[in-house]
Each structure stands twice: as C-alpha cells, then as structure tokens.
Amino acid sequence: MEEVLARGGNDQLKGKIMATLFFEPSTRTRFSFETAMLRLGGSVISNPDMMATSSLRKMESLIDTGKTVSRMADIIVMRHPEAGTVHELATSSIVPVLNAGDGPAEHPTQALLDVYTIWKEKGRLDGLTIGMVGDLKNGRVPHSQCRLLKHFEVKFVFVSPEALKMPDDIVQELKENSREMRVTENIEEAISEMDVIGMTRVQKERFSSEEEYKKYAGIFVLDVELMKRAKSDAIVIHPLPRVDEISVDVDSDPRAKYFDQVHNGVVLRMALLSKILT
Numbered sequence: 001m002e003e004v005l006a007r008g009g010n011d012q013l014k015g016k017i018m019a020t021l022f023f024e025p026s027t028r029t030r031f032s033f034e035t036a037m038l039r040l041g042g043s044v045i046s047n048p049d050m051m052a053t054s055s056l057r058k059m060e061s062l063i064d065t066g067k068t069v070s071r072m073a074d075i076i077v078m079r080h081p082e083a084g085t086v087h088e089l090a091t092s093s094i095v096p097v098l099n100a101g102d103g104p105a106e107h108p109t110q111a112l113l114d115v116y117t118i119w120k121e122k123g124r125l126d127g128l129t130i131g132m133v134g135d136l137k138n139g140r141v142p143h144s145q146c147r148l149l150k151h152f153e154v155k156f157v158f159v160s161p162e163a164l165k166m167p168d169d170i171v172q173e174l175k176e177n178s179r180e181m182r183v184t185e186n187i188e189e190a191i192s193e194m195d196v197i198g199m200t201r202v203q204k205e206r207f208s209s210e211e212e213y214k215k216y217a218g219i220f221v222l223d224v225e226l227m228k229r230a231k232s233d234a235i236v237i238h239p240l241p242r243v244d245e246i247s248v249d250v251d252s253d254p255r256a257k258y259f260d261q262v263h264n265g266v267v268l269r270m271a272l273l274s275k276i277l278t
C-alpha cells in the first residue's frame with residue numbers, strides 16, 4: 001500500500017461506502033480512515049459528532065443505529081467514550097465494524113500502525129525493548145499495543161505513577177505469554193534500556209475531576225536533556241495529540257517518529273480496508 005499511496009491511490013474500493021461514527025473528538029484517526037478509503041477510490045459518509053447530532057439524541061439505541069447504518073454502508077468505523085460500545089453496535093450490524101477507540105479500553109488500529117512503524121524503522125520486533133510511558137491505566141493505545149506485541153519476543157518497560165499503572169488483566173495476559181516486563185516510575189533511569197520510547201498523554205477526560213487530573217499532568221516530559229540518555233538508535237512514538245509530554249524541540253531529533261506515524265496510519269488503514277472489503 002506504500003506504493004499505491006505514493007501513486008496517489010487507486011480505485012480498488014470504487015463503489016464501496018465507509019461510515020465513520022464518532023462520539024468522541026478525533027483529528028488523526030477519523031481523517032486517517034477517511035483518507036485511506038478515499039485513496040482507494042471508495043466513498044465516505046461521516047458524522048464526527050454523533051453525541052450531538054445523531055438520532056441517539058432522540059433516544060435511539062446503539063443497536064438500532066447499527067442496524068440502520070449497516071444497511072447503507074459497507075463498513076463502519078466507530079469511536080465512543082465508553083468501553084464495549086463498539087462491540088455492542090457490531091452485534092447488530094450486518095457489515096464489519098472497526099473500533100477506532102472505545103473509552104479507555106482499546107484502540108486496535110492505532111496499535112497496528114504503531115507496530116508497523118516499529119517494524120519499518122527497526123526491521124524487526126523480536127528482541128526489542130518497548131517502553132510505554134504515561135497514563136497506562138486510561139490510555140487505550142498502550143492497552144492495544146500490549147495485546148498485539150505480546151505475540152512477539154519483546155520486553156516491556158512500563159513507566160507510570162502507581163495510580164496510573166497498566167491494568168492487571170493486561171499484565172496477566174503478558175505473563176501468560178511469558179513476556180518479560182519491568183515496572184518503574186523512574187524514566188531517567190529506564191529510558192536508556194528502550195529501543196522504542198512509547199509516550200502517551202495523561203488522559204484528562206477519563207479523570208473524575210480537574211484536581212485529580214492535575215496530580216498527574218506533566219508528570220513525565222521527554223525533552224532534549226532526557227533524549228541524551230536514550231539509545232542512539234531508539235525511536236520515539238506517540239499516537240498524538242500531545243499535551244506537554246514531549247517538548248517541541250524533540251521534534252527535530254531524527255529519533256522522533258510520531259509525525260511519520262501519521263503517514264503509516266493511512267497506509268495501514270488502506271491495507272486493512274482493502275483486506276476487509278475485497
């Protein structure tokens with residue numbers, strides 16, 4: 001798909017329609033799915049603010065929404081602030097439904113594009129030490145990254161405050177797959193081990209109050225000083241948006257790959273849509 005995209009796309013999915021149903025803010029993920037569909041010659045119907053403007057406002061259920069939209073589109077992409085809701089809608093859909101993020105639970109296509117980025121940059125996954133830094137409790141991206149990376153011979157280093165640690169069920173899954181892992185709050189010391197420095201934002205919208213969020217806001221900041229401790233061939237990934245966890249002057253470090261990930265996301269989603277719809 002890199003080549004197809006380099007040529008500007010093709011018309012493989014001409015005549016197919018993708019519906020994007022977003023109940024939560026998004027810049028990259030929705031545009032990325034829509035770009036991927038359009039590059040493959042398909043069409044898009046989109047509601048970026050389902051909470052405010054769909055018939056759910058008139059008390060329609062998610063089940064009925066799924067029954068309805070799936071009779072118009074060939075595939076549905078959905079994001080929602082509550083865990084499990086994408087699965088719920090999928091039970092009533094007669095077309096495939098892709099999870100573009102369900103609350104703090106999962107964000108599988110982001111994890112796929114992260115893993116694609118790692119593989120593209122490092123040429124392998126086995127043998128790498130993968131760091132995940134930030135809000136590992138509420139961040140759906142690290143959750144999905146673990147569920148994907150547990151299938152490879154990687155070592156995990158989790159850096160978070162105790163209150164924002166990786167959920168036990170995911171740690172258990174990694175143990176069942178015999179994955180090595182280390183848990184620490186000390187990024188200064190842990191960063192030198194990492195082949196992949198996976199930064200994430202503290203997920204403000206998942207906290208019960210502003211006060212609670214402020215306890216953790218700005219807790220880890222990757223700056224030029226800290227990058228001096230990182231391996232010379234490490235890579236820095238971040239799903240974005242960033243708040244303050246990576247300082248802007250790190251962007252010009254050749255190890256920073258987070259804006260390259262945007263391109264990789266389109267390629268990955270083109271591959272996924274093509275595989276599902278042809």
Ligand code: NCD
Binds near residue numbers: 028
């Ligand atoms: C992530 C998300 O929505 O979970 N962003 C994204 O999809 N690129 C990460 C985040 O919001 O922190």
